[in-house]
Amino acid sequence: MAAAAAEGGGGGGGAVYDPSYVPDSVKTFVAHMYRHVRDKNVYEIHQMYEGGFQRLSDRLFRDAPWPAAEAISPYCDGDHVFLLLYRELWYRHAYARASSSSSSAPLAAGQRAESWANYCDLFSVVLHGVVNMQLPNQWLWDMVDEFVYQFQSFCQYRAKLKNKSDDELHQLKQFDKAWNVYGVLNYLQALVEKSMIAQILEREKEGLEQFTATDGYDYQGGSNVLKMLGYYSMIGLLRIHCLLGDYRTGLKCLAPIDLNQQGVYTIVIGSHISAIYHYGFANLMMRRYAEATREFSKILLYILKYKQYHQKSPQYDQILKKNEQMYALLAICLSLCPQHNLIDENVSTQLKEKYNDKMTKMQRFDDEAYAAYDELFSYACPKFITPSPPALDQPLTNYNQDAYRLQLKLFLYEVKQQQLLSGLRSYLKLYSTITIAKLAQYMEVDEATLRSILMTYKHKMHTVDNNGKIVSSADFDFYIKEDVIHVMESKPIKRHGDYFLRQILKFEEMIGELEKVQFD
Structure with a gap:
């Protein structure tokens, strides 16, 4: 536990860090x-x-670690769990200090292994x-989130x-066993299994449990720690499986939580953001x-x-960073599968301001x-990882980008497979019936190739949901009868009520602001 600075000098002085020195404010x-x-x-x-x-x-530890746990032990009666x-x-x-822009040296493997041992x-x-104990949900979430982050790091x-x-x-x-x-x-x-959180959430659906209503806290004198760590671990597992590229397993881990x-x-x-970001990304990679x-539209709103x-x-x-990344992922989703009726008007406006030019380019399917x-x-993608330890007896190279390159390659391969689908979509939207010939x-292909493209569209626009059912994600469907294509476009349901509610709220805000104005 070494670095630099002490009380009064943690913000940038040159004093040597003493892990046994505890400032009065830290004691308190x-x-x-x-x-x-x-x-x-x-x-x-x-x-x-x-x-x-x-x-x-x-104030005190911008450029130095906090005092060692052994040094603060007298101020917590040497309580083992509190020291953990x-x-x-x-x-x-x-x-956090090591990843900040002001610090250049990353944490050594030894310190990373010590953190693993503490977890x-x-x-x-x-x-x-x-x-x-009862601990705040924020702390318990940060604990799981930091655990996954340190593994990724x-x-x-x-x-x-x-x-x-x-x-x-x-x-x-x-320390080759650390962060296995x-x-x-x-x-x-x-943590998920011991907390029995899946069973608790199932019982809550039947009205036999009060979990959401109490925000996961135990008001009967018990503890919320195991229960909430189990709950947040489901989101942590989704994140890890996304980092590993195993999207189906990740979604299964989150299944007990009804989004x-x-x-x-x-x-x-x-x-909230981590759950929806990784859930949305996993669905994107599985063509859902x-x-x-x-889900991106709801969280962005x-x-x-x-x-x-x-x-x-x-x-x-x-x-803010995750917000920008999710707008980028939403732009990808709408370019591959236009579903503008699913996104909120305000989100749509923001999306156009950020990515309108790129979305126009992505409809062309050329090099640009x-x-x-x-x-x-x-x-916008997560920082994918290779979980296996390196072969240190081989020539030393960097392979930290390998997992990312593989996922990018798979994604662009999927994009290329949809190259002709954009043109097909634009033609079929113009007709209710049209012959294959x-x-x-129009598409400058022979009939056999067109039939193949039509089957590709059917395949790419259908996927298997979490319940094993085949569902369509297309904004229109078609069938072929006697060499004639019959197009059935789904008409978006106009929600006039939502529009009027938004306008009423706007007028109420305006009236409230006008009432605050005082005239001379």
């Missing part, structure tokens, strides 16, 4: 936090976690011990071998364009309405179109 913070954790005072814990920890980090929680915050702060100890206590770190020093390579050999993909998946799956209902995942905006479009309330949140920059698809996918002439 730890003592109060420990008391609130012991008293299950969730409100005060949340205030200290979201506010106090961040303020102290900015403190170490979790310690390593999270260390990772193992913490989750083992939760799984096999008796944890009688370690996979990227060890995949960049080219410029590693001998000491770094030695540490990679020494099976270990990571096993812990998250164990069509207001759920506990929406309370913490980070979990309509489902991806529907939510962010559009409520992002101003999160401006002071430490996650605000991440919210492929470049636009490549650019948007590369910007006539359409083949």
Whole structure:
């Protein structure tokens, strides 16, 4: 646990970091936090976690780690579980410093392995011990989110071998068991199973459980820790499987959470965005364009309405980044499968401002179109990982981009397969009936090729949903009878009620603003 600076000098002084030195403000913070954790005072814990920890980090520890856990132990009665929680915050702060633009040196493999060992100890206590705590949902979500992030970060770190020093390579050999993909998946799956969260959510549907109504908290004197870690682990598993390119398994892991209902995942905006981003991306890669479009539109409308309330949140920059990435993914979905009736008017306006030119290019399916698809996918996709450890006895190369290149290749291959479908769609939208011979002439292909293209369209616009049913994601359908194509275009349902409600709300806001105006 080494770096630089101490009390008063954490913001940039040159004093040497002393892990045993505890500033008075940290002593007070730890003592109060420990008391609130012991008293299950969730409100005060949340205030200290979201506010106090961040303020102290900015003021004293911008360029230095927090004091060592052993040093603050006297101020929490040496409580083993509290010290595990403190170490979790310690390593999270260390990772945040290492990834900031002001810091150039990444965390060493040894420190990453120590963080892994701390998570193992913490989750083992939760799984096999008796944890009688209530912690804020924000902290429990951040715990799972950081666990997955550190796994992803370690996979990227060890995949960049080219410029590693001998000491770094030695540490990679020494800690080769740290952040093992099976270990990571096993812990998250164990939290899901031990918490029995899937059964709790099923019982809630039958009216036998109050989980969403209580935001996952236990007001009978029990603990919410295992239950909520299990809940958020389902989102963590979806994220990991997306990073590995196993989209079907990822969606299965999230299946117990009904995204069509207001759920506990929406309370913490980070979990809300992560769940929908990875859910939408997985559906996009599985050609379920309509489902991806529907969910992206809902979350983007939510962010559009409520992002101003999160401006002071430490996650605000991440919210804005994910917002931009989801607009890019929505542009891809609508270019491959136009479903404009599924997106909100306000989201559509924002999308046109950001990506109208690129979406026009992507309809052409020429080199410029492929470049636009490549650019948007590369910007908006997750940071894919290769989970297997490197062969350190081979010539040292960087392979951290291999997984990304493979997913990009598969995606662009899918785009190329749809090359002729765009032209077919534009022709069929003009006709209610047209002969195969006539359409083949228009498209400058022979009839056999056209039949193949028509079958490709049917195949590409149908997919298997989570329940195993074949569903269509096309905005129109057709059938062929006696060499004549009959087109059935689905007419979007006009929701006049929504329009009038929006206008009423706008007028009420205007009246409210006018009432505030004072005339002389």
